[in-house]
Amino acid sequence: MFDWICLIILAVAHYGQSASFVFEDGKSTGPSIIFIKQMTSLDPENNPEEAFEVYKEWMDIRTTDLNTVMDDYITKNGKTEFVAMGHSLGGSAAYAMARIRSDVIGVVALESPFMYDIEGVENGKYVFNQEDYNVPLLNIYSDSVYPHLFEADFSEYANNKLFLERSNEQYTTIHYEGVGHMGLCDLSRQSPILAAMFSGGFQKVNARIQLDTLNKDCLEWIENLSK
Numbered sequence: 001m002f003d004w005i006c007l008i009i010l011a012v013a014h015y016g017q018s019a020s021f022v023f024e025d026g027k028s029t030g031p032s033i034i035f036i037k038q039m040t041s042l043d044p045e046n047n048p049e050e051a052f053e054v055y056k057e058w059m060d061i062r063t064t065d066l067n068t069v070m071d072d073y074i075t076k077n078g079k080t081e082f083v084a085m086g087h088s089l090g091g092s093a094a095y096a097m098a099r100i101r102s103d104v105i106g107v108v109a110l111e112s113p114f115m116y117d118i119e120g121v122e123n124g125k126y127v128f129n130q131e132d133y134n135v136p137l138l139n140i141y142s143d144s145v146y147p148h149l150f151e152a153d154f155s156e157y158a159n160n161k162l163f164l165e166r167s168n169e170q171y172t173t174i175h176y177e178g179v180g181h182m183g184l185c186d187l188s189r190q191s192p193i194l195a196a197m198f199s200g201g202f203q204k205v206n207a208r209i210q211l212d213t214l215n216k217d218c219l220e221w222i223e224n225l226s227k
Helices: 033-041 048-077 089-100 155-165 192-199 207-224
Strands: 082-087 104-110 118-122 125-128 137-141 171-175
Touching (some): 048 118, 048 125, 048 155, 104 207, 125 155
Parallel strands (some): 082 104, 137 171
Antiparallel strands (some): 118 125
């Protein structure tokens, strides 16, 4: 599909939705009050209509940011192909880019709902675009989500369940046992206590070993896209 000369990472911080956002003048800021309030008050199962509107807002913000960065890179460096990758909400945006752009040739999503695929709410249930993706997907889960994918009260993950059940050779799923949601990012190594608070308990796997395994699996999968 393409030849690897080097791997260039475009890391995007979303204004108002990132733990730290640095401006060109060196000043920095954190997540906005609005975003924090949305994150803490959202009830996707009991109030799906409100959640749907918030999800649309989040996806619009993040896909706009990603399109801006990717288009800027192309302007400066010429046409290229991208692998979109993200954790949690970032992974939801990565899935979205595969729906939006033809130059996205693969997606790595670390425990992410297919948020962009939600088209509305009917009878209290999310309505999804259920069309298969036409690019390879690497769907990675921890114990925080994977064991619950088939539960009725996980309806915002309905497409995750659907695509997991489909025999599509382009979809690869990895479940890391003994790890929580934050075990799929650097927070588990930098602050195990915070990671445990956000994941519902301490993970059973050494954080450094887990992250090394995660990095290795992701890189091997990306390298295989060129074969």
